[in-house]
Amino acid sequence: MNVVFTLLTVVQVLSALAMIGLVLMQHGKGADAGAAFGGGASASLFGASGGANFLSRSTAVLATVFLATTLALAFLGYQRPQASGSGSVLESVPVVPVTPDAAAPAVPAAPAPAGGAAQIPGQ
Structure with missing residues (x-):
């Protein structure tokens, strides 16, 4: 599939340069x-x-070739990748469920300062 994609890209670039x-x-x-x-x-x-x-x-003629290669490249670029090693790395990571007993222990909240107002450090 990469050979076809590369060949179409080369034909498109050459036709664009010739058309210019x-x-x-x-x-x-x-x-x-x-x-x-x-x-x-x-x-x-x-x-x-x-x-x-x-x-x-x-x-x-060159404009027709350019248009045809553009449509073919768009079609090939829209195709989904095959499962033969291509795709995202995250698709191969196994999902491990997290159970409540394996979760980290809860951290107790700090007590509120007396007087109802928060104290700013350094004052």
């Missing part, structure tokens, strides 16, 4: 106006509009 990189490589909506006045979009790697389509689809 893809989002940073995409042009904003304001970049289209600059391309109309000779921005050189036709000389790019993917052509005039192929780059935006490829990057947006890749981002959508």
